[in-house]
Amino acid sequence: MRLHPISLLRITGLLDGISLLVLLGIAMPLKYIGGIEQAVTIAGSIHGGIFVLYVLAIAYSALRVKWNLLWPALAFAAAFVPLGNFVLDWQLKKAQSKYELKPFHYGLLVYSIVFFSFFDLFTQLPVMSTFATSVGASSFVVGFVIGLYSLTNTAGNILSGILTDKIGPFKILMAGLLLSSGALLLYHFVDRPSILIAVRLLHGFVAGLIVPAAFTYSANTTANNEQGKKVAFTGTFVGLAAIIGPAFSGIMASKTSVPFVFTCVAVIGLLLAVLSAFFLSKFKIVKKTKTDGASPKLVSILNAGVVKSFAGAFFLMFSQGVIAYLLPLHVQSLGYDSRLSGTLMSTFGIIAVLLFVLPTNRIFDRVAPSVTMSAGIGLMGVSQLLIGQATTTLTLYSVLGLYGVGFALLFPSINTLLINATPPELRGKAYGYFYAFFSLGVVAGSSLLGWLPFNTIGGFLFTGTLLLCVAVFAAFDKQRQRTADARS
Structure with a gap:
């Protein structure tokens, strides 16, 4: 009882x-x-x-x-x-006997788990490059360490998606929360690059278990005609993590230490694990149905909508990986400390949350997600071009605000594309691959810019140009599809 x-x-x-x-x-x-x-x-x-x-x-x-x-x-x-x-x-x-109980809002707990997973990610952004440098990492190793988390996160995402479809999201969420909290505590023992690499390997893998299971739970308990708004609301918690995480880690790391910041995140994960043990254990998974003919896995997962969502996820986090790697270095080169890096990264989250919670979220159920996807990638590309040219705090905040508008358009769009293109019984696996592309985007963004012979300004220019090319291609592909539909 x-x-x-x-x-x-x-x-x-x-x-x-x-x-x-x-x-x-x-x-x-x-x-x-x-x-x-x-x-x-x-x-x-x-x-x-x-x-x-x-x-x-x-x-x-x-x-x-x-x-x-x-x-x-x-x-x-x-x-x-x-x-x-x-x-x-x-x-x-x-x-105690006079008052009745209200039913528990299980969705709120799932949103909190989504918040924790992205809070874990965003608290790393302002401090990981400088933390790696503080333990003796070279510039190449700094970029590698940032990307390594997302590289192993990819394996965790894929495994989570497969197991979520087989045994349901509850056990995967519990494992992810407990193991991620334990991995966060290991940063206290990092005193040289080799140990940091080992901790990042473990941390990235176990953290990858959480998000596919959480988003599968949310998607499978929502009506189809409300998916766009629901994803936008879920994105609110991602945005809140983007607001609170960087600012919290930037400020706290300057006053205490990076391992202490990660310990605070670990405590949140453990509390959510306890709450999940009480309230999410009764979730019933959707049983797979057999179909004749072609394999349902190939028919349901490999389609145009899913491919577009995977591509959008990759370039969203490619851009985020570049910011995680280059923005703290750019801010440092301008003579500011890590506190400004944290608050700058929070700026785009504030703008995104406003667009998610205000009536503007209706756009995601009224406009085709491929259209908002193209617009989002384009705005993020423009902001990347402008970041390297910004030298004052006012211009930096303005450019990150523009980045937030692009993020707010892109994140719900790619999730809606995925949900509309997959059946519930295979959605866990689809989300597993989706967040694998999420993770690979961060790897490519941070590692590629670490390998290429660019300074910070050149890195931002390269990324902005690439994103604009992707946005133009996506818009052209949408127009081509309309023309083909009209002819048919």
């Missing part, structure tokens, strides 16, 4: 109240009277951890229990008053 949300709130509240009394009544006198400073350090750390769990219990109760917001507000305030939690527990015990 699952623990009632109010019971969970009471347990964590009592623990929080006890730890507060220990901190105030025992640890602080030991420090200020007995001179034992470690007492406050230890008790304060324990109390801080319990308080985080208590806040999560408050949030969970607010989502599940049909009561007004006064209860969560009182519960939060009680944590700051000695004996307040004990008085609150007395009231909660009487109130």
Whole structure:
């Protein structure tokens, strides 16, 4: 039997109240009277951890229990008053039987998992190149290390897609969350390039298990006529990760260390694993159906819509890989620190989220996804051309904002193309290959620019020109297809 949300709130509240009394009544006198400073350090750390769990219990109760917001507000305030939690527990015990439970929104948890996976990715962008340099990596190894994560991520994506269709997304999500959290903690042991390479190999592979399973879950629980808007809403959480991740890692790394940043991300992954164990275990997978004649795998997966979505995914992350590699170096060459790199990378996420959540998201159910795909790639290409020419903070923010518009058009488009072109029973495998191309794009973007004899400005010019060529080709292909349809 699952623990009632109010019971969970009471347990964590009592623990929080006890730890507060220990901190105030025992640890602080030991420090200020007995001179034992470690007492406050230890008790304060324990109390801080319990308080985080208590806040999560408050949030969970607010989502599940049909009561007004006064209860969560009182519960939060009680944590700051000695004996307040004990008085609150007395009231909660009487109130527990009076309030009904609301059904849990499973989609919110899936969105949170998507957020975690991309938050893991985006927190790496502003700091990985400088972190690799700090442990003695050469310029070639720096580019290789950035791309290596995505290279092994490709294998994880493909394996995740295959296993998701066979055993369902739950076990794959759990494995990905737990193993990714463990891999993030290994960065504490990195002190030379060889160890960094080994950690990146493992981290990339296990992180690749998460996203195909999460997107398959989301796609298979959505009506076909709402896929565009639903993907845009899912993209909101990707955008939030793009906003929070780089800014968080850039600021925190400048104040603490890169391994500490990754430890914070690992804690989020472990919390989501615990929640998933409670709420996603009952998801029923779609059974495959047998068809006569040609293999359904070839008929369903190898078609024009899927190929376009794979290409869009590749060039989206090719562009992202170039930014991950070159933008911190460009910012550093202008005399700024990693904090600006983080906030710049967050800028495109802010613009993308606005386009996802505002009524502009209706475009993805009204305009053909191949059209918005071409427009998105073109805008991203223009922004790449302009980044290398930008030398002030204002122009850098403006160009990254334009990049965000392109990202907002491209990401939902390629997902909608994929969903419309695949049946539910093969969607896990399709998403596995889709995110494999995602990962390969980052590898190609960061590694290729590390190999080619370009400086930062030349690298941005090369990437922008390539993306514009792809956008023109995609638009031409769309027009050719219209002409062929008209003739037929």
